[in-house]
Amino acid sequence: IPHFEAAARLNPKWTTPWVHLARYHYAGKRLSDGDEALLKGLQASPEDEQMRLLLAVSLGAQRRFDEALGHYETVLRKNPNSMLAANNLAATLVDHKSDRQSLERALALSKAFESQTPNPYLLDTLGWAHFKLDHGSDAVRLLKQATALAPDHPVLNYHLGAALSKSGQQADARAHLKKA
Numbered sequence: 001i002p003h004f005e006a007a008a009r010l011n012p013k014w015t016t017p018w019v020h021l022a023r024y025h026y027a028g029k030r031l032s033d034g035d036e037a038l039l040k041g042l043q044a045s046p047e048d049e050q051m052r053l054l055l056a057v058s059l060g061a062q063r064r065f066d067e068a069l070g071h072y073e074t075v076l077r078k079n080p081n082s083m084l085a086a087n088n089l090a091a092t093l094v095d096h097k098s099d100r101q102s103l104e105r106a107l108a109l110s111k112a113f114e115s116q117t118p119n120p121y122l123l124d125t126l127g128w129a130h131f132k133l134d135h136g137s138d139a140v141r142l143l144k145q146a147t148a149l150a151p152d153h154p155v156l157n158y159h160l161g162a163a164l165s166k167s168g169q170q171a172d173a174r175a176h177l178k179k180a
Contacts, residue, residue: 008037012044015051022054031058049075053084060088065096083122086110091125094132103132114142120149124156131163139163147176154180 001024007017018041025034038055042048056071072089075082086109093106107129113122127142143160150156161176 008041012041015041015045015048017041018051019054022051022058026058031062034058047078049079049082049085053082053088056085056088060092065092068092083113083116087113087122087125090129094125094129098132100133103129107133118145118149120146120153120156123149124159127163128159131159131166136163136167140167140169152179 001021004017004021004024007014008021011017018037021037022034022041025031025037035055035058038051038058041051042055045051052071052075056068056075059065059068059071069089069092072085072092075085076089079085090106090109093102093109097103107126110122110126110129113119113126116122123142123146127139127146130136130142131139140160140163143156143163147153147156147160157176158180161173161180163173164170164176165173
């Protein structure tokens with residue numbers, strides 16, 4: 001740690017020491033110290049995507065969703081092709097905002113996920129956005145695809161079970177909800 005701190009002092013724009021300091025603190029469950037390291041790093045390198053995403057994930061884990069959303073938006077303004085920022089922003093909107101505008105934004109952010117190489121977590125985000133917007137058939141179709149790719153994942157099974165239940169497929173819904 002003293003080496004990372006010295007490196008950060010000598011070259012504050014070098015992101016590696018800040019990231020390692022943050023990860024060290026996060027591993028020790030000292031979230032505010034980890035966040036502080038990243039904020040100091042971002043003062044020197046405000047455009048750094050890695051530090052900003054790591055900070056946003058930490059803030060989300062602390063249920064500081066509005067702050068996390070702001071950091072994801074900042075990353076997407078700089079790099080509109082960041083799949084991680086788009087997915088995390090969409091997932092945070094779907095899971096923690098209920099207004100129509102937020103849900104529509106989440107759907108717009110995740111629409112391209114269907115045309116990508118199949119990824120269960122990206123498909124889940126898109127499917128869950130459809131579910132929250134009451135697009136039942138799209139939700140079930142996408143959540144089935146996601147669960148087929150990660151059949152034992154509890155959250156994916158829960159999302160599929162909820163979508164199946166809402167669409168009236170109670171037996172299948174019950175099976176996925178039990179699996180979740």
